[in-house]
Amino acid sequence: MPYALARMYPRAAREWAWQWVFPQQNRWQDRASGTQGRHYSDPSVVQNMVKRAVAKAGLTKAASCHIFRHSFATRLLERRQDIRMIQEFLGHRDVSTTMIYTHVLNRVLIGVCSPADMM
Numbered sequence: 770m771p772y773a774l775a776r777m778y779p780r781a782a783r784e785w786a787w788q789w790v791f792p793q794q795n796r797w798q799d800r801a802s803g804t805q806g807r808h809y810s811d812p813s814v815v816q817n818m819v820k821r822a823v824a825k826a827g828l829t830k831a832a833s834c835h836i837f838r839h840s841f842a843t844r845l846l847e848r849r850q851d852i853r854m855i856q857e858f859l860g861h862r863d864v865s866t867t868m869i870y871t872h873v874l875n876r877v878l879i880g881v882c883s884p885a886d887m888m
Contacts, residue, residue, distance in 0.1 A: 791815050842870045
């Protein structure tokens with residue numbers, strides 16, 4: 770962990786929550802201690818990889834990291850996950866931003882049965 774983070778969170782370097790999913794290719798080195806590590810990759814690296822994969826797969830529909838984000842939120846709503854949890858996952862400050870994804874609920878709720886219907 771670089772700089773003061775290592776002192777503030779001594780076990781962070783071994784905890785999953787502090788690890789990067791897409792680490793930087795090159796490592797950094799702390800001049801004082803000589804320890805090495807990696808920061809995260811720039812988001813454009815992942816976006817370009819997705820763009821190349823879509824082209825290579827020959828997909829004709831648009832596909833991007835942002836579309837994956839929308840799909841993720843939509844699937845969570847379809848599975849009846851709490852809107853506040855989805856808000857936190859997506860990093861929205863206001864729940865009204867997350868509520869944009871509820872347009873799918875009209876389609877999903879058609880097949881929902883009331884508990885009274887099962888009596």
